Amino acid sequence: MIAWLAATLLSGLGFFLSLGLGTQWYLAWFAPAPVLWYAFSRGRAGPSFVAAFASYTLGATNFLPAYGSIMPMAVLAQLLCGPALVFALTVVMARYVHARLGSVAGVLAFAAGFAGADFLVSFMPAGGAATSPANSQVDMPVMAQAAALGGFAAVTFLIGLVAALIAEAARRRSSTWLLAAVGVIAIVFGFGALRMSRLGESTSRVALIGGNDLVGNTGDFEEAHTTQILATYAAGVRALAGQHVTVVVLPENSGRLAPAWGERALAPLAAAAREIGATVVVGYNGEFSGARRNLATTLGPHGDRATYAKRHLVVGLETRFFSPGNDPVILANGVEPEICKDMDFPATIRRDAAANRPRMFAVPAWDFGADGWSHARPAILRSIETGTPLARSARDGLLTLNDRFGRLVAEKPVGAGPTTLVGDLPIHDRGGDTLYARIGDAFAWICVLTALALAAASTLRRKRHA
Known part of the structure; x- marks a missing residue:
C-alpha cells in the first residue's frame, strides 16, 4: 500500500507541475516513471490502473484555476478524466506486455502507447491536443524539435520512452537502463540544438x-x-x-x-x-x-x-x-x-x-x-x-x-x-517544409500499430502457454 501511494503521489505531483498549467518542463520526462515502476515491478492490473488514473487526474487538477468556473461540467470532466483514463489504460497495457514479452517490449509498449493514445485524443473536438504532454516542452524549445520530424506524437513518444527506461532502471536497480534514458535525452537535446542553430533568416x-x-x-x-x-x-x-x-x-x-x-x-x-x-x-x-x-x-x-x-x-x-x-x-x-x-x-x-x-x-x-x-x-x-x-x-x-x-x-x-x-x-522563406508537414501523422500511426501489435503478441504468447 505504501509503495502504491508513493508512486501515485509522486507521479501526480510530477504531472501537476509539468503538464497543463505547470511550467516545470523537465518533470514531464520523469512524471510517469513512479507508476510505471509500480506496474512493472509489483502492481497487479487493478491497482496499477487506479494508480495511473489517480496520478494523471491529480495532475490535471491544475487546470481548475483557469477553467473550473467557466467550462460546462461535461467538458471539465472530460478534461480531467479523459486523458487520465487513456494514460491508465496505456500503463496497464504496458504492464501486460512487460510481464509476457519482457522489459524491452514493455518499455517500447508504453512509449508507443503513450504517443499513440495522445495522438488519438487529439481528434476529440472538446480539447484536441491542448492537453498533450508534448506541450510542456515548449518551455524548453530545444527539447521539442522532434515535432518537426513526427509531430507532437514524436515528442510524447520520447517522453514516454525516457520515463519507461527510468522505471525499468529503478525496478532492476540498473545503471545500464538509466544510462539508456540519459542517452535518449542527450540525443533529443543534441538534435534540437543542431536544428535551432540554423541562421540566415x-x-x-x-x-x-x-x-x-x-x-x-x-x-x-x-x-x-x-x-x-x-x-x-x-x-x-x-x-x-x-x-x-x-x-x-x-x-x-x-x-x-x-x-x-x-x-x-x-x-x-x-x-x-x-x-x-x-x-x-x-x-x-x-x-x-x-x-x-x-x-x-x-x-x-x-x-x-x-x-x-x-x-x-x-x-x-x-x-x-x-x-x-x-x-x-x-x-x-x-x-x-x-x-x-x-x-x-x-x-x-x-x-x-x-x-x-x-x-x-x-x-x-x-x-x-x-x-x-x-x-x-x-x-x-x-x-x-x-x-x-x-x-x-x-x-x-x-x-x-x-x-x-x-x-x-x-x-x-x-x-x-x-x-x-x-x-x-x-x-525563413515559407513554412510547411518540415518532414512532419510532408509525411503527416505517419509516426503517430506507427506508434498506434506498434502498441496494438505488442498487446496482441502478448495475448498470443499467453494462450500458447495456457
Whole structure:
C-alpha cells in the first residue's frame, strides 16, 4: 500500500507541475516513471490502473484555476478524466506486455502507447491536443524539435520512452537502463540544438495589440460600443506609423457586427491599415456564408480584404452560437490567419501548412487569464511542427511572437487597456517544409500499430502457454 501511494503521489505531483498549467518542463520526462515502476515491478492490473488514473487526474487538477468556473461540467470532466483514463489504460497495457514479452517490449509498449493514445485524443473536438504532454516542452524549445520530424506524437513518444527506461532502471536497480534514458535525452537535446542553430533568416516587423477590456457585446448587437472598441484599436494601429510594421494582429471576437453597420465599424481599421502600409487582422463575430461565425478579417494596405471563419469551436461555449468554418485562407503576402482553438488541432494546421506554405500564422485569440501561457504552448508547438513563425494576440492572455523553432522573440501580458507589442519576427522563406508537414501523422500511426501489435503478441504468447 505504501509503495502504491508513493508512486501515485509522486507521479501526480510530477504531472501537476509539468503538464497543463505547470511550467516545470523537465518533470514531464520523469512524471510517469513512479507508476510505471509500480506496474512493472509489483502492481497487479487493478491497482496499477487506479494508480495511473489517480496520478494523471491529480495532475490535471491544475487546470481548475483557469477553467473550473467557466467550462460546462461535461467538458471539465472530460478534461480531467479523459486523458487520465487513456494514460491508465496505456500503463496497464504496458504492464501486460512487460510481464509476457519482457522489459524491452514493455518499455517500447508504453512509449508507443503513450504517443499513440495522445495522438488519438487529439481528434476529440472538446480539447484536441491542448492537453498533450508534448506541450510542456515548449518551455524548453530545444527539447521539442522532434515535432518537426513526427509531430507532437514524436515528442510524447520520447517522453514516454525516457520515463519507461527510468522505471525499468529503478525496478532492476540498473545503471545500464538509466544510462539508456540519459542517452535518449542527450540525443533529443543534441538534435534540437543542431536544428535551432540554423541562421540566415530575414525578419518581418509585426505588431500585436490587445486589451482585456476592449471587447464589445459578443452576443447582441451593440453598434455604438462595438464601433468604439474597433476605433480604439484603429488608433493603436495608427500609432505604429513610421515603425515599418508589416502585420498587425488583434484579439479574437471583439464584438458582434451586424450586416447593416459592420462595414462602418471596420472602416477606421481599414483606413489605419492603409495609412501605415500593413495588413491588420481583426477578430469579431457576425454573419458569413449564410451563418453566424467567429471570424478574422484581414484588412490589407491596398484595400484588399479576406475573411476566415474559425473551424474548431470551443465545445459548450461557442458551439451553441456559431457554425464552424470550412476552409483556410492564405494571403498574397504569405500570412495565414487562424483563430485560437484552431491551433489545438495539429492535423488541421499541418494540412494548412503543407497546402499553403505560409510565411507566418496570424492568430487572434481569447484565453482565460490563468491559462495565458498554457494555451499559447500548443500554438507554438504547431510552429515547430510546420516550420512556420507565429504571431498570436490573446485577450486575457499573452501577446507572443515566436520563430519557426518555437523560440519566443517577444512576449507581453495583455493589460486592461490597449497593450502593444512590436517585434522583428524571423522569417525563413515559407513554412510547411518540415518532414512532419510532408509525411503527416505517419509516426503517430506507427506508434498506434506498434502498441496494438505488442498487446496482441502478448495475448498470443499467453494462450500458447495456457
